[in-house]
Amino acid sequence: MTLRNSAEGFGLISRLLHWAMAAGMLGTIALGLSLARTQPSLSNIWLFSLHKTIGITLLTLAVARLLWHRVSPPPPPLPGPPGWQMALARWVHRALYTLMIVLPLAGWAGSAATGIDVVVFGRWVLPGLVPATEANAEGFLRLHYVLAFALIGLLSLHVAGALRRAAKRDGSLRRMLLGTRK
Numbered sequence: 001m002t003l004r005n006s007a008e009g010f011g012l013i014s015r016l017l018h019w020a021m022a023a024g025m026l027g028t029i030a031l032g033l034s035l036a037r038t039q040p041s042l043s044n045i046w047l048f049s050l051h052k053t054i055g056i057t058l059l060t061l062a063v064a065r066l067l068w069h070r071v072s073p074p075p076p077p078l079p080g081p082p083g084w085q086m087a088l089a090r091w092v093h094r095a096l097y098t099l100m101i102v103l104p105l106a107g108w109a110g111s112a113a114t115g116i117d118v119v120v121f122g123r124w125v126l127p128g129l130v131p132a133t134e135a136n137a138e139g140f141l142r143l144h145y146v147l148a149f150a151l152i153g154l155l156s157l158h159v160a161g162a163l164r165r166a167a168k169r170d171g172s173l174r175r176m177l178l179g180t181r182k
Contacts, residue, residue, distance in 0.1 A: 002179070004072040009180040011072060017065045018176060021058060021100070025155065028054040032148055052111060053120045055104040062100035078181065080170045085161070092157050099154065103147045105129065110140030 004011040010018075031051050038044060077086060111118045112128035113136035119125050130136045166173040171181025 009175045021061050024058045056120045059104035096154050099151045106140050106144040110144050113137035
């Protein structure tokens with residue numbers, strides 16, 4: 001079992017980052033959708049803090065993942081689908097990486113703009129990214145909300161593509177699960 005990516009497959013570090021982020025995104029999306037319908041109070045403020053902690057953790061993992069791709073480039077996609085599907089997959093991946101950075105930053109900015117400290121892991125107060133104003137809070141939290149739905153759509157496309165390739169048994173999903181297509 002190799003840590004680094006190779007021309008044939010994903011190394012352990014890439015696979016762990018991928019699946020940890022997948023679990024974290026699914027969890028924080030579910031939590032975020034629930035929080036969007038919740039009025040903050042002293043009894044549930046810890047859930048908002050948990051959402052922020054997961055979001056900042058995912059932002060950190062996304063940056064680590066991008067840096068890891070510079071150190072250990074991912075293998076090229078396996079051939080098979082028509083060119084338009086391969087192009088769509090490339091654009092979906094690019095958009096996912098963009099959202100993995102921009103979405104938590106928008107949430108952080110919106111949360112900080114409320115004037116309430118952004119606390120992660122129940123311990124560390126993050127600096128405000130923008131001035132605390134009602135307009136900034138509204139704008140950035142709205143952006144965070146819209147980007148979350150864009151992420152849901154892109155993740156759905158990503159999963160559908162992975163399942164379609166898995167149904168064709170081309171080895172793509174196996175490569176992300178086990179590091180090799182064989």
